Amino acid sequence: MASNEEITGPISQEDVEAADKLKNEANEYFKKQSYNNAIELYTKAIEKNPKNAVFFANRSIANLRLENFGYALSDASKAIELDRSYTKAYYRRAAAYMSLGKYKLALKDFEYVTKVRPNDQDAKMKYTECNKIVKKIAFEKAISVDKKEVNIADSINLDAMTIEDEYIGPALEDGKVTLKFVTELMEFYKRQKKLHKKYAYKILIDVKAYLQKQPSLVDIKVADEAKFTVCGDIHGQYYDLMNIFKLNGLPSETNPYLFNGDFVDRGSFSVECIFTLFSFKLLYPNHFYMSRGNHETLDMNRMYGFRGEVSSKYTSQMADLFTEVYNWLPLAHCINGRVLVMHGGLFSKDDVTLDDIRKVDRNKQPPEDGIMCELLWSDPQPMLGRAPSKRGVGCQFGPDVTNTFLQRNGLDYVIRSHEVKNDGYEIAHDGKCITVFSAPNYCDTMGNLGAFITMNGKDLKPNFTTYEAVPHPDVKPMAYANSFFNMLCQ
Structure with a gap:
């Protein structure tokens, strides 16, 4: 050379x-x-x-x-x-x-x-x-490998967990999430309190059982006059999540939401975010949707704080159970057969169809290439064609790639998240590829706005709401991250 x-x-x-x-x-x-x-x-x-x-x-x-x-x-x-x-x-x-x-x-x-x-x-x-x-x-x-037949969710003995007399937090009613429960939980979390482990485990076990029955690509029907909201990355910024609900209303059967991955890591209130979101999922299973992001994975959680946070607030066994639950999160959602929503982006090959996404066996950690990997990791680029990913995983895809995919699958446009944007969102590829990112002032350092998208079922035209970060208790981002990794990145 x-x-x-x-x-x-x-x-x-x-x-x-x-x-x-x-x-x-x-x-x-x-x-x-x-x-x-x-x-x-x-x-x-x-x-x-x-x-x-x-x-x-x-x-x-x-x-x-x-x-x-x-x-x-x-x-x-x-x-x-x-x-x-x-x-x-x-x-x-x-x-x-x-x-x-x-x-x-x-x-x-x-x-x-x-x-x-x-x-x-x-x-x-x-x-x-x-x-x-x-x-x-x-x-x-x-x-x-030794215990590959062991299913953590099945090994949890909820009956052996007692609710102490001194616990005064929200309680499940007959083992079920209710609106009263989730409303009390959100207020409880604002005061930096901890949900009882028995209820936390029950939520995880129930969410896993529900998600296991879902396809890898979920079809969502939105009525003509109905409103639908898509949110991007939350990254453990619980107080900003509360602000979204304040601005746009709580999730309900008449106010459905899709949260598009990366609920956890980086921000140090990830436990609060995920239990709030999972509670809404159980409360409104057909009106509250969650896609897997690249941070709903073992390697990311190990480095960027979620695993450390769960182990600190609960146990390492619960951290393992989260990994098991995350493996069942859907990889993409299709709204009225016209708008595809995934966390990362499109593919290194031109022949991928919605049916190919439906057929993905998702119950695993994402591989280093292929459809599942690219749905979680890819990014758009302004240039035509494709390029190796700046992230080292997935690919970068140009406007021609987006057009070809949309035409092949009869779609209008795609929504994805995965990248910080100064305005909280970005419209690229002639309006055919929209990024939405919902964690404002990401990591308390980036100074970006957050955003969410609302649309109605009739025309699916995206409307953007942007907002600034709100104050949060003095717990720094990455507080639970791998300390060795933090030291390396200084």
């Missing part, structure tokens, strides 16, 4: 200085958590001086913050190619690998650093911590 110098030729001192100036400007944007602006300036610095490993490593961490794991990985690898001794680049690549659930590859990077820098205590510590994660996952897999 030709060296970088042979490809680019010599770089003038003027370009070196201009690149350093751009990098410093980018660093200021990064400190302000304006990651897109930082990436733009790091890119300009790289164009001036493509031989500086620091520029690639800095752009890598900015991409990590935006969950562009594929870009983060390639930038960190380029930084390593330019400077084999640049320790930080190995850490960046390890963080990207971990975000993609590739823990063994992350461990290799740490192992390399400990070999070339045997006295580096920080590297030793990170290697040891990563090794613990790899061994723990291997142990969990070994147990799950």
Whole structure:
């Protein structure tokens, strides 16, 4: 392979200085958590001086913050190619690998650093911590193989759980969710109280039993004059979820909702969000819908806080049960046969039909490619055609891909979520691909608006409502995230 110098030729001192100036400007944007602006300036610095490993490593961490794991990985690898001794680049690549659930590859990077820098205590510590994660996952897999016939929902003994006299929270009535229960639950959660574990387990067991009977693609019928609401990512931002209901009304048989994945992770009130949403699902099963997102998966929950939050507020057994329940969430919804809603996006092949989605065996962790993966992970792009995903999973698809899919399946447009948008939504591909994101000021840092979509059954024309974040108790996002991962991403 030709060296970088042979490809680019010599770089003038003027370009070196201009690149350093751009990098410093980018660093200021990064400190302000304006990651897109930082990436733009790091890119300009790289164009001036493509031989500086620091520029690639800095752009890598900015991409990590935006969950562009594929870009983060390639930038960190380029930084390593330019400077084999640049320790930080190995850490960046390890963080990207971990975000993609590739823990063994992350461990290799740490192992390399400990070999070339045997006295580096920080590297030793990170290697040891990563090794613990790899061994723990291997142990969990070994147990799950031994116990593959064990069904956690069936192993829960609700009768053995007693409701203590001092518990004064909401209670299920005859084991059922009622409007009184869910109304009291929302107020209870606003005061940072915890639902009794017996009721929490019962909700999960009942939701799983319901979801198991649902197809992978759910058809929704909306009457001509009826209103229907689609919400995007919530990401554990419970107080913003309450604000949606304040602005748009509580879910009911006359006010149906679809929540389009990523209910949990990042935000530190994910338990409150998911039990509220699951309660509404049980209360109004035919008027309240939930799609699986890429964060309703084991690897994401392990890294981004949900698993830690459930284990802290309840038990690790309940965290395992959530994984079991999430496997049964539908992958997509079709409104009146004309609008397809999925969390991520479209496909790497042109011949996918709605029937293909219906036939997907979804009771598993998403594979690294194929229809299920792409429904949860893909993103639109403005250019024609397809490109490898910036996230390292799924694909990026252009307006021609969207058009072909819509024509093949007799659809008007698609709604998806999965990406932060400054205005809470974005209309792309000539109005045929709409993104809606419902977590305002995402992670308390992004400054974006949240949005939801309302439409009526007759014309299905999307109307957008946007809103700002509301105050929440002083619990930081990622409070329950894997501390090792947080340390890597500093």
